[in-house]
Amino acid sequence: MSSPPRLPHLLGLEGLDAPRIEELLERSRLFLPAAVGHAPPPGHHAHRMVANLFFEDSTRTRSSFARAAMLLGAKVVDLLESGSSASKGETLLDTALNLQAMGFDALVVRTAASGGPHLLAAHLRKPIVSAGDGRHEHPTQGLLDLLTLQKALNSLQGRVVAIVGDIANSRVARSDIHGLTALGADVVLVGPPTLVPAALRSIADGPGRVWIEHDLDRVLGEVDALITLRVQMERAAGTGLAGDFRAMYGLNTFRAGRMKPHAVIMHPGPMNRGQEIESLVADDPTRSVILQQVTHGVAVRMAVLDALLAS
Ligand code: NCD
Numbered sequence: 001m002s003s004p005p006r007l008p009h010l011l012g013l014e015g016l017d018a019p020r021i022e023e024l025l026e027r028s029r030l031f032l033p034a035a036v037g038h039a040p041p042p043g044h045h046a047h048r049m050v051a052n053l054f055f056e057d058s059t060r061t062r063s064s065f066a067r068a069a070m071l072l073g074a075k076v077v078d079l080l081e082s083g084s085s086a087s088k089g090e091t092l093l094d095t096a097l098n099l100q101a102m103g104f105d106a107l108v109v110r111t112a113a114s115g116g117p118h119l120l121a122a123h124l125r126k127p128i129v130s131a132g133d134g135r136h137e138h139p140t141q142g143l144l145d146l147l148t149l150q151k152a153l154n155s156l157q158g159r160v161v162a163i164v165g166d167i168a169n170s171r172v173a174r175s176d177i178h179g180l181t182a183l184g185a186d187v188v189l190v191g192p193p194t195l196v197p198a199a200l201r202s203i204a205d206g207p208g209r210v211w212i213e214h215d216l217d218r219v220l221g222e223v224d225a226l227i228t229l230r231v232q233m234e235r236a237a238g239t240g241l242a243g244d245f246r247a248m249y250g251l252n253t254f255r256a257g258r259m260k261p262h263a264v265i266m267h268p269g270p271m272n273r274g275q276e277i278e279s280l281v282a283d284d285p286t287r288s289v290i291l292q293q294v295t296h297g298v299a300v301r302m303a304v305l306d307a308l309l310a311s
Contacts (some may be wrong), residue, residue, distance in 0.1 A: 009121045009128045010304050013178040014204075021146065021182055028147050028296070028301035034071055035298035036086055042302075043073035043091035045309050050074050051104040055081040055092065055133065056112045060269055060294055061131045061140070065108045074309070077104070077128055096120045096128075109133075127308035134167050135235065140304055141268050142175025145227065146183065148289050151296075152264045153196040153224055157184035164190040165229035165276050166247055168197055172268045176227060181208035188223065190216050191249060192241075195231070201204075216249050220258045226251070227266045228276050245275070252278045255306035256287060264289045 013021065033039035050069040054062050066076045079095070081087060086095060096107055106127040109117045114134030121128040132138040146156070153159055161180055167173045167189050180187050181204040189196050189212050201210050213219050220226075228251050231241065256265065265277075265287045273279045282288055 001026060006310070007307055008310065009117070010139050011117050011121055011130045011180070013124065013139045013142045013175045014137065016178070016182065018182050018184075021179060023142070024300070024303050024307065025141055025147050025150065027307065028143065031071075031302040031306070032296070032299040035068070036295055041046075041071040041073065042306075043071070045069075045306070046073035048072075048074040048105040048309050049103070050076050050106045050108060050305065050309075051099045052076055052078045052097070052108045052131075053092075053096065054078070054110045055086060055116070056110050056132070058110055058131065060297060061110065061138075061220070064294070064297040065129075065131060065140075065301050065305075068298050069108075069305055071298070071302055072305055072309070074105070085295060092116055093119060093123055096124055100124050100126050106305065108305075122296065129304055130309060132171050133307075134171065135174075136171050137175045138171040138268075139175050140297065140300050141172045142179040143271040143304070144293055144300040145172075145176050145266060146179045147296045147300060148266060148293045149180075149185075149264075150224055151292070152289055153262070155184075156180065159185045159224040160188060160222055161185050162188045162190050162213075162216075162223040162226045163229065164216060164226060164244075164251070166231045167191055167194045167200060167229070168195045169232040169235040170229050173229060174203070177204050181206050181210060184208050186210070188213050189221050190214070190219060192245070193281070216255065217258075220255055221260065223263055224260065225264045225266060226259065227268070229268065230270065230272045230276050250276055251281050253280050253284075256281045256284065258289070263287070266290060266293055268293070 069076045077102045110131040114136035116133045117130035185208045187210045
């Protein structure tokens with residue numbers, strides 16, 4: 001397979017074609033042994049420094065980007081909103097321009113505003129990696145979900161993946177939709193009409209198809225994988241909806257038992273146990289690949305940083 005041209009930034013999976021995505025996934029597979037400590041860290045970016053700019057809370061994404069950079073040999077500086085001059089009114093762009101002026105080699109950026117990383121990419125020379133922007137995209141989560149699904153199901157061509165819950169507010173769902181359909185999987189979006197707007201049916205251009213279903217129980221037996229999402233209360237979604245949501249869309253053992261024997265269950269985290277997913281399902285070693293997703297996140301972030309730092 002000949003490599004696609006160099007990627008200047010990673011802002012989203014929208015617009016990335018199958019060869020580009022496969023190239024990043026292949027690179028991630030190569031890094032997986034080092035990501036889990038079964039091979040020595042490659043360490044070949046020892047002279048590089050990455051700034052982690054997290055202007056919204058994070059556990060997995062922030063720490064796995066840091067681990068990924070360090071396994072590549074790079075040094076990492078972490079900057080949060082509180083404790084940085086953002087709390088004194090400095091803009092995101094000014095903050096980033098200052099980090100570029102100091103000589104950082106790449107910026108990993110999470111913002112509450114959709115489009116934050118795009119703004120920086122338009123003004124900076126250094127590579128920008130989105131670590132999630134508002135409701136828009138979370139491309140490395142999309143890639144780690146693809147890697148996890150490929151490991152569980154082999155080819156994604158013709159597979160059916162359900163994404164369940166607060167799709168409207170989910171950057172994970174958007175990146176998953178673009179990535180899955182690019183690799184030929186079909187996606188069914190499941191949730192109440194308020195959280196699954198009809199317009200989402202046409203956000204991706206295939207080859208996989210996207211459709212919407214409001215009744216989770218109708219699709220359970222048809223899917224090869226189910227990605228469940230929490231309701232994003234901090235984005236004012238679903239206030240007062242908790243009980244009804246759990247009854248209609250919560251993944252419990254009864255529902256999991258109706259899925260195909262090989263079908264896997266995923267969640268990007270953070271989980272609200274007992275809400276969108278029951279503990280017995282989340283911790284079921286025969287179906288849940290939730291912690292594998294987290295492990296794959298390190299390898300994917302190594303692959304993305306390696307690709308962007310390679311120039
Ligand atoms: C998600 C995020 O922040 O977008 N978490 C993650 O990065 N793994 C999902 C969420 O917050 O619900």
